[in-house]
Amino acid sequence: MSGRYSEHDHEHYERPRRRTRPRTKERPRYDDAQDGVVVTVDRGRFTLVVDGTRVLAMKSRPLGRKGVVVGDRVRVVGDTSGSEGALARIVEVAERETVLRRTADDDDPVERIIVANATQLAVVTALADPEPRPGLIDRALVAAYDAGLQPLLCLTKADLAAPDTLLATYRSLGVPWVVTRRGGDLAELRERLAGRVSVLVGHSGVGKSTLVNALVPEAHRDVGLVNAVTGRGRHTSTSALMLALPGGGFIVDTPGIRSFGLAHVRPEHLIEAFPDLDEMTEDCPRGCTHGADEPECGLDQAVLEGQADPDRVTSFRRLLAARYAAY
Incomplete structure (x- = not known):
């Protein structure tokens, strides 16, 4: 017999073929799913509140690697009685507002x-x-x-x-x-x-x-x-x-923290949280970070003209510096 395996090798016998089930684009509707809120997460298990009842749940496979965190609004199916040994499944995570x-x-x-x-x-x-x-x-x-x-x-x-x-x-x-x-x-x-x-x-x-x-x-x-x-x-x-x-x-x-990294924060977006200062930077040179070492920042001009509170500008720049400096 030609080939890699002989008839005496178990690899010779045909293995089950993949994708034997018919593929479909239709997804489950979960019409019977209930709304819940995640209140804590512990080693892959999620505690939810569903209609005032604390429910233990796991994440369903279709969610893949989608993270589920405290505060998420979710839809769950399965045993939502909250009784000992009961386990529900999170099947959907609502879009997060913040x-x-x-x-x-x-x-x-x-x-x-x-x-x-x-x-x-x-x-x-x-x-x-x-x-x-x-x-x-x-x-x-x-x-x-x-x-x-x-x-x-x-x-x-x-x-x-x-x-x-x-x-x-x-x-x-x-x-x-x-x-x-x-x-x-x-x-x-x-x-x-x-x-x-x-x-x-x-x-x-x-x-x-x-x-x-x-x-x-x-x-x-x-x-x-x-x-x-x-x-x-x-x-x-x-x-x-x-x-x-x-x-x-x-x-x-939340657990006590020793540091608060800000690598995810884009410094140029920080000033948007201060609308009064933001409008004073409209004439800043392109690429201006609005930091204290910027030579032609509109904030400095606004302070000189009495349009901006110098203490507020200083405080904003301190926050901006906190984004760059390691704590």
Whole structure:
């Protein structure tokens, strides 16, 4: 017998042919699918809220490598009873209205989506223990403006230090803020969060989990301590978790971060978040970055003519520099 294999080799026998099933362009309609929202992701399993019920689901094969993240609005089929052992399938992911991203470093080409469909980014910063780090605040603000989210500065531990110095840095940007203290009244913060989907980001130890437990008592998020030697907190949250607020709206608690890479942000788009400054750059030379070292930037002329607030221009340029400099 000629050929590579003899009749005694198992490779000789005909293998099942590929694509034996008829191909079709018709896709399942999933008329019986239900709407849900992804509230947390854990090792390839997704916890959803479907009609008020927490449902465990997996991603269906047709979605391929399409990522599913916290905040995604999805359609699911299968067992959505939420009972023990039940597992549903995510079959569709709705188009996202907003996407909050970050990269590990400024030169990291891989984007990491933190949450989808949020409306507000609350940057949680302690006034002391640990000391505030304006670099991270600036970077988080850049990410918020790039994603089209309303920024909110949430200052914690006001019983340990006064907020005036830090707030002076951001007043010219028009960033809304709220100050909290241990055991204090959170009415103002609740008002800022009501009716929104707010993402809480910040360093470990700044009090995010403490705030979450106060806002949503049944959350039971672990609370960590700040290391007295390094001045840094211990990670207590390992994955993002979306929680419903009693008064309406949602918060997304995220793991503490040590850096906020902005490789995904195009610097020329940052000024679009400041319409008043953007219109003052119409006569800038082609290729102007609007940075402090640009010789003929329209922002400088606007400051000289009294049309622009110099503190606001300085603050904008600080954010612009944060996009370029490694944190």
